[in-house]
Amino acid sequence: xxxxxxxxxxxxxxxxxxxxxxxxxxxxxxxxxxxxxxxxxxxxxxxxxxxxxxxxxxxxxxxxxxxxxxxxxxxxxxxxxxxxxxxxxxxxxxxxxxxxxxxxxxxxxxxxxxxxxxxxxxxxxxxxxxxxxxxxxxxxxxxxxxxxxxxxxxxxxxxxxxxxxxxxxxxxxxxxx
Amino acid sequence: xxxxxxxxxxxxxxxxxxxxxxxxxxxxxxxxxxxxxxxxxxxxxxxxxxxxxxxxxxxxxxxxxxxxxxxxxxxxxxxxxxxxxxxxxxxxxxxxxxxxxxxxxxxxxxxxxxxxxxxxxxxxxxxxxxxxxxxxxxxxxxxxxxxxxxxxxxxxxx
Numbered sequence: 001x002x003x004x005x006x007x008x009x010x011x012x013x014x015x016x017x018x019x020x021x022x023x024x025x026x027x028x029x030x031x032x033x034x035x036x037x038x039x040x041x042x043x044x045x046x047x048x049x050x051x052x053x054x055x056x057x058x059x060x061x062x063x064x065x066x067x068x069x070x071x072x073x074x075x076x077x078x079x080x081x082x083x084x085x086x087x088x089x090x091x092x093x094x095x096x097x098x099x100x101x102x103x104x105x106x107x108x109x110x111x112x113x114x115x116x117x118x119x120x121x122x123x124x125x126x127x128x129x130x131x132x133x134x135x136x137x138x139x140x141x142x143x144x145x146x147x148x149x150x151x152x153x154x155x156x157x158x159x160x161x162x163x164x165x166x167x168x169x170x171x172x173x174x175x176x177x
Numbered sequence: 178x179x180x181x182x183x184x185x186x187x188x189x190x191x192x193x194x195x196x197x198x199x200x201x202x203x204x205x206x207x208x209x210x211x212x213x214x215x216x217x218x219x220x221x222x223x224x225x226x227x228x229x230x231x232x233x234x235x236x237x238x239x240x241x242x243x244x245x246x247x248x249x250x251x252x253x254x255x256x257x258x259x260x261x262x263x264x265x266x267x268x269x270x271x272x273x274x275x276x277x278x279x280x281x282x283x284x285x286x287x288x289x290x291x292x293x294x295x296x297x298x299x300x301x302x303x304x305x306x307x308x309x310x311x312x313x314x315x316x317x318x319x320x321x322x323x324x325x326x327x328x329x330x331x332x333x334x335x
Contacts, residue, residue: 079221117268
């Protein structure tokens with residue numbers, strides 16, 4: 001019968017993961033997806049505010065090398081009660097810097113089960129799947145699932161407007177905001 | 178009972194939710210298990226309460242009482258694990274039930290257009306008429322359309 005074969009969890013060799021907390025909930029992310037972990041304090045001077053983009057979960061941008069990264073508040077993204085974020089994950093090959101409560105521990109997973117089809121909404125973008133660790137089920141986040149194409153477009157548009165306003169201010173001899 | 182009538186009887190599992198009973202085709206049932214720890218994580222599907230671990234699989238728990246009874250149930254005695262068929266394949270889904278289940282054979286009367294989408298048919302058992310559940314409709318998010326409204330004829334009086 002094909003059922004067993006199709007629903008069998010995907011067997012991985014072993015993938016290194018970082019277990020982290022957002023709004024009191026435990027999540028996992030592949031450590032290969034995390035380029036850098038920084039404390040919020042260490043980036044306080046480097047982050048610029050971005051307002052009125054229409055994407056409420058993004059309030060700051062970071063400039064890293066030649067890329068502008070959008071700081072996604074993890075609690076707002078997952079719809080959890082707000083908690084003060086202390087760490088930022090800079091996610092590889094994305095425009096996302098994720099604000100989290102803290103790191104729980106490092107670990108490894110050997111099985112990743114696809115998110116059951118009963119889950120029908122945004123969570124299908126949020127998660128790569130689920131894994132069982134120490135008799136607990138932990139969602140494994142999809143690094144590309146924090147910002148949709150529409151949200152990225154809104155944020156880009158907001159950045160462009162901000163740059164244009166700054167240029168105009170400079171042209172008029174004023175101080176950029 | 179004639180041989181023809183016998184052939185039309187289908188194996189069904191009767192489940193209890195609060196003070197009501199419902200039926201599911203027995204071929205759609207995987208197993209009945211005692212409640213275990215429910216694991217919760219953020220998501221946006223109101224029908225799904227969380228997941229349980231069963232035989233190495235992660236099985237979603239679908240809250241069906243609200244749809245069937247109009248209210249949530251506070252206690253769950255068992256999980257009835259069903260095979261829910263999706264477009265490409267089938268997956269296990271756990272349905273919380275409040276009492277023991279019973280295997281019976283009964284003849285199904287087809288549902289009519291006026292029945293709710295989750296009703297696949299009806300059976301008569303022990304003097305009770307019982308809904309046969311359509312798992313696909315029951316575990317999908319239905320779009321509840323508001324009743325058609327009569328347009329206001331404000332302009333007619335002006």
